[in-house]
Amino acid sequence: MSRLPHQALDRLADAITFHPSTEEGRALRHALGRFATGVTVVTTAASHGPEGLTANSFSSVSLDPPLVMWCPALASRRHDLFAGAKHWSIHVLGAEQLHISQxxxxxxxxxxxxxxxxxPEGIPAISGTAARFDCETFAAHPAGDHTVVIGRVLRVTIGGPGDFPLVFAAGQFGTFNPL
Structure with a gap:
């Protein structure tokens, strides 16, 4: 395995820095929008009651052990609650559940x-979603303007409306339409 000299790493980091307010930053955001993602609601318990937020930054990480991840934004007023939660649930929304995401x-x-x-962990669970992953935090890592939160899946619930997920792409909500 070859390693880049320290100076090359510095130049590489400079070459891939995007600022959202620049033309390149807008192009990056537009390009990322071409990747369709599912729409989820992440929930946890707070001292004042149940909390949730809509997120499309959900992905599987590992089957053994069963791990998933999502990424709350640092700018969110709920970031610290979710990034520091011991337990949380990710609800995958069905195509007709846009109203829940909103x-x-x-x-x-x-x-x-x-x-x-x-x-059983005291986390609010929304009934009738396409799938739900009840998780315990495995790790949390700072990553730019987000935190990558990795959870060990404790249980999965499958059910809910229809066979197709609610998706988000190019700044719009829609549904998966098989070929």
């Missing part, structure tokens, strides 16, 4: 008048 955006009503259950 409940957990910045000014949405969250859990107000939303039926939910409580997991």
């Amino acid at each position: 409940r957990f955006t910045r000014n949405g009503p969250g859990f107000d008048a939303l039926p939910h259950e409580i997991t």
